[in-house]
Amino acid sequence: MNSDKRPAFAAVDWGTSSFRLWLMNAGGDVLEERRSDEGMAMASAACGFPKILKSHLSALGAASDLPVIICGMAGARQGWVEAGYVTVPALLDAVLSGAVRVPGEGRDIRILPGLANRDPAHPDVMRGEETQLLGALADLGAGEHLACMPGTHSKWVKLDGATVTEFSTYMTGELFDLISKQSLIAHSLAGPEGMDMAAYRTAVSKVVTAPGRATNLIFQIRAGQLLEGATADISRARLSGTLIGLEIAGAGGDAASAWQGTISLIVSGRLGELYGEALSALSRPYRITDAETAVKRGLARAARGLWLSSKD
Amino acid sequence: MNSDKRPAFAAVDWGTSSFRLWLMNAGGDVLEERRSDEGMAMASAACGFPKILKSHLSALGAASDLPVIICGMAGARQGWVEAGYVTVPALLDAVLSGAVRVPGEGRDIRILPGLANRDPAHPDVMRGEETQLLGALADLGAGEHLACMPGTHSKWVKLDGATVTEFSTYMTGELFDLISKQSLIAHSLAGPEGMDMAAYRTAVSKVVTAPGRATNLIFQIRAGQLLEGATADISRARLSGTLIGLEIAGAGGDAASAWQGTISLIVSGRLGELYGEALSALSRPYRITDAETAVKRGLARAARGLWLSSKD
Structure with a gap:
């Protein structure tokens, strides 16, 4: 158990209709949490992504250089900065290397890409669930798995270890x-x-x-x-x-x-x-x-891979 | 071919979002036609069923005692006067005897009932399509048929001669x-x-x-x-x-x-x-x-059965 109370990064799950932010320490433990309905729909329409993010970070007194890792619809074409898709079959860790840095911001803000199935007979996309899967890997263990991720657009995902082999929405x-x-x-x-x-x-x-x-x-x-x-x-x-x-x-x-x-x-x-x-x-x-535990773990894994790997 | 130019009745197909009226002679030939978007939705919300019907009859100079036969959503619970459902299996002619007279109107106005499947394992209802089926019988002929009636709520109907044995929406x-x-x-x-x-x-x-x-x-x-x-x-x-x-x-x-x-x-x-x-x-x-020919024929068959059978 890591009892470090110093924030090492902020982790954000930015969906279509919801915003969740966690301040985490270097071990990935949650120190503080913010939730709102300022999802992509609201952020695109009115307030803007940077303003919403800043307001939550300020409310928590986060340092101005605290890095932020984001998954979900903030990376969609109609989101903040497009973060593309990693093509399946793909190792889930591949989304880490595809993280896109948000330009023009003082702090280091990265948005994780989604996954795409580019088989013309079966095109499909996900955004956010790949980070949940990344966080669920420890629970799932080795071997083949069929994961069902219920929601507005439910995902059914075939996994072989840490590789997503196919999925359907x-x-x-x-x-x-x-x-x-x-x-x-x-x-x-x-x-x-x-x-x-x-x-x-x-x-x-x-x-x-x-x-x-x-x-x-x-x-x-x-x-x-x-x-x-x-x-x-x-x-x-x-x-x-x-x-x-x-x-x-x-x-x-x-x-x-x-x-x-x-x-x-x-x-x-x-x-x-x-x-x-x-x-x-x-x-x-x-x-x-x-699912919420999984997305927090996935974001933490991504953040530690980006910014803390040498300290592990 | 009946060349009688004297209107014997008006026939109305009153759907959820459309209104169609035909003046017909005693032989069921169409003499005049009116169409509008004053369906049940509009009639219930604002103008009212009697006013809409009168405006179209007046525009055609119809006699004040010309009878009117109506099928469709005007007979729904939220319509003009509820005309109930005939339970299947049912002979299509059974809808004629179930016609409900609109009270308080000078002229004779009748609304045809719909059909219902009351099997609890398979409950279903139709309103309007039964009149199309009545009009399509001559085309279909004897024996068993499977009819498909595409639309907002498509109906698939099993017929044995003039009997509807089952249907699904x-x-x-x-x-x-x-x-x-x-x-x-x-x-x-x-x-x-x-x-x-x-x-x-x-x-x-x-x-x-x-x-x-x-x-x-x-x-x-x-x-x-x-x-x-x-x-x-x-x-x-x-x-x-x-x-x-x-x-x-x-x-x-x-x-x-x-x-x-x-x-x-x-x-x-x-x-x-x-x-x-x-x-x-x-x-x-x-x-x-x-389908339009069928509903006109079905309404004519209903009207002649109600008002003209002795003259046939």
Whole structure:
């Protein structure tokens, strides 16, 4: 355990709609934390990336030469400074050497690149999850792994040791948001935010049996409310189960087709319970690695590699 | 050929976002036509159903006692007067006896009910398509049929002669609209409204092979634009092909599982070309019945059954 209280760097996970910053010591222990909703969307639209970063560093009294390591959407084309993509198959450590320095700033600020699959039959991109994976490696251990990283754009990643061999993105979270708020189904979901877990498991099983029926199963949510008076709890569970089940059906029939081993869920909070419940309903073994712990570890590994390797 | 120029009734197809009215003679020939965007959404929100109907009848100089037959969303719970649902399996003629008279109006105005599948394992509803089916019966002929009625909420209907035995709704059109306008993918589709038909056919085939990958294939549209510079024409074709292909995969694996015969597409305009192209790409035989002709015939059949049967 490192009890050093001196900040060695700041680590930032800068997503589309969230900003998280940690001051860490040379050992990667968290000394201070800041969280806000100043994600890329807000930073691009109004306040600007440098201003947001400075305000958080100032609030923590960070030294003006404290280096900063950033992962996530800040490195997108529409972000702060484009940090490109490392092409898979790739060793996760390759993202470290691809870090881009933000020009014109007094302190040393680096943004980590994402990963890209450039196979024209299967193009895909990630940004931020590669850093979570880097931090999860110690948990995963050697050998082959199938990691599932639930979210707005869920990632399913095949790993061979520290090498990402392939990955696929599923738009599950974004579609849940769009459909639950703006489609015909929105009426059926209006109400308190509960979820009927029996209805959830049934929805998962139904769509896995017949994934082509996904948009029919979603319409049935409305019909179930009209004809049977299904509650918002049941309707919400059916929508969530259908979309998460569709994702598992796809990932299970694709990259994971031959995968009979334990699935490594890298996730935090409520989403972890939902994906765990879905995998249990399908009798698929899984283990959970906390996503926030993973991204902190990944950022720390990147920072230490960049600035502290000689001191290790 | 009936050349009677005297209006015998008005027929209205009142959808969610469109209003179409035809003055017809006793033989069901169209004498005059009116179209507008005053669908249920607009009628419920502002102007009101009676006012919209009167304005169109007045513009055509219709007699104050001319009867009016209506199908579609005007009969929904949130419409003008609720017209309920006839439970399947049902003879299509059963919707005629379920017509609901609008109270408090000088003229005789009837709204046709929809159809419902009340099987709790498969709840579903339609409103308007039953009238199209009624009008398409003469084209379809005796025996079993599988009808596909593309749209915002596409319907796949199993018919045995004039009996609807089962049906399923797919939210294809609504999802295309939501995803193309409001998701991450919207950026990739911005531009002129063209569509690359080779990319469309490939997308159909891909999703039919692995329907569980649908939301991954949709995300790949964005990745394809980022990594390969895919044009809006290609991106739009991929989204449309993925969603329509997913629908065909589902309907082909469900009600239509044993269906090897010709699929009866009941559709008008551009959507007919897209569905025809998709079915061709999958080597599925189909024939097209014009949806607008079908709904006019169905409304005429309903009107004549209600008001003119003794004169036939």
